[in-house]
Amino acid sequence: MDFATLIQILDSSIRLATPLLFACLAGLFSERAGVFDIGLEGKMLAAAFLSGSVAAVTGSVWLGVLAGVFASLLMAGIHGLAAITFRGNQLISGVAINFLASGLTVLLGQNWFALGGRTPALTGDARFGPITLPLADTVAPIPFIGPIYAEMISGHSALVYIAIACVPASAWVLYRTRFGLRLRAVGENPAAVDTAGISVTGIRYAAVAICGVLCGLAGAYLALGLAAGFGKEMTAGRGFIALAALIFAKWRPWYALGATLLFGFLEAVGNRFPSIDFGVITLPAQFMQALPYVLTVVILAGFIGKATPPRAGGEPYIKER
């Protein structure tokens, strides 16, 4: 494998990791506040659909993003209502959201555009174009550093840079602000937060809403950045890979960046080398595809460190009377 190939693979890794990173951070906020969310997939799908539809109709990519965030927030609202207000089972509510998004997107899509659930193909301003970072063309001829900057770091769409900026922002919000402290406390010991006179419900709703916004960006990136429009079931399990990444990252923002980049890298390598020949054994493509899940199981089994979920995760908070 030469240097140029490595750069291409890393470039591809960043593109593939971005939707995972958004979804992983989304899950992180929700789960850190004690609301398990396996509906990431459904929220992304709903966001991808509405962002694709609105971008196709208005021709504006940013209106598309807004619409995507709105769709995802609606789904998050349903999840919040079921899991927080009505104290329902969070897993069941998440599954319901996945089913709802899967069916509703195709139904509405067929009704609006009559293209079999697809949205019309996007062109021009309705899609995210690549952003060339300053000086990219100037440094490109410099050996080694030039290609890294010009090809790998520069030339992605706006949402990629937003996703990466979300990592330090999330870390700062979670660990350096009062809101973050309360959010983490709600996920560990909601009764203590309640005793301090802070609304557990309010904090949990806020966390679920942040989760909705981030999932909305993930879905919008799929439909407007990577593909050109929405296609039926186009998330193809990325929401679940993001959940695996969340566990792999032990519910921490910087680790989430590492985990999603690793998973993106594994997918990019699998795309480039369908089967890897080590001379003695040949690894089939299936091996690379399964690796994210295998790694997550290894983590869960406690071989590499220990992943401790938020203590109050999955439990609706019932105020004592």
Added chain:
Amino acid sequence: MSLMKHFAAATASIALTAGAAVADPALIFDLGGKFDKSFNESAYEGAQRWAKETGGSYKELEMQSEAQREQFVRRMAETGANPIVVMSFSNIETLNTVAPDFPDTKFVLIDGVVDQPNVRSVMFAEHEGSYLVGMLAAMASKSDTVGFIGGMDIPLIRQFGCGYAQGVKAVTPDATVIANMTGNTGAAWNDPVKGGELAKSQISQGADVIFAAAGGTGMGVLQAAADADILSIGVDSNQNHLHPGKVLTSMLKRVDNAVYAAFKAGEAVETGHVNMDLAAEGVGYALDENNEALITEEMKAAVDAAAAKIASGELAVHDYYTDNTCPAVSF
């Protein structure tokens, strides 16, 4: 008002008697969905053509999951529909189970062989059509590197890829064919993002013509190719119009003809094996106003000559199904 009611009742009763006299044919789409712009949509077009020409109506169902296969076919047979066209090789086992229970109903299976007395098995010679588009790809390529992106990794898709690679090698023996499969599950048919990423990976390796045999995933491949200003090749239906001037051609699999023929024959449809190959015009390549500037006279002449040779049996394209290996490319 009461007159209106009478009319309505009369029309309804006519419709009912008409339904009782001749059973409606039925079409059961597979998991890709009715509007996949590809395999299933082609069948839909065939059925629509029949409906328009005869003014008849037909029933249809769309499979949503693996678990519904037997249930859907059985339910359709119970409604009295005849013949019932079932899409995809995935239903071989389904028909082996269901067909014996409905001996008076004729079933037509597209893309698979079922040895039951009331089943018509329609197979397409995908390798022959793919061979032709492979030749076109090799002639259009400047880098002598072309790509193939399959959907789910199954023998049927390898059949496409194998024929394609043979066509490429027939024109340019030392050409490189990069082959990728999208995945191993049904999700591989509907992942345009991964399709686009695979296409970008192949483009970075020098490919300048990419053939997508991947259902909805192919939409991402065609898009990525158009974005990078290289050529792509569509599959099953004519996909040239999706990116005019950027899609070199489409490998046509005339599922529409097979469905149309079955619907037209009605209950009298012949059972047994049917091979829709080049000679039977079951496969081919698409040439229309969207790609006429891309296909030169020499290219067309070369491909048509090869098509005639294949149809007459003079030129044999290796069939992946015979030995599950491909001489031209490894997957």
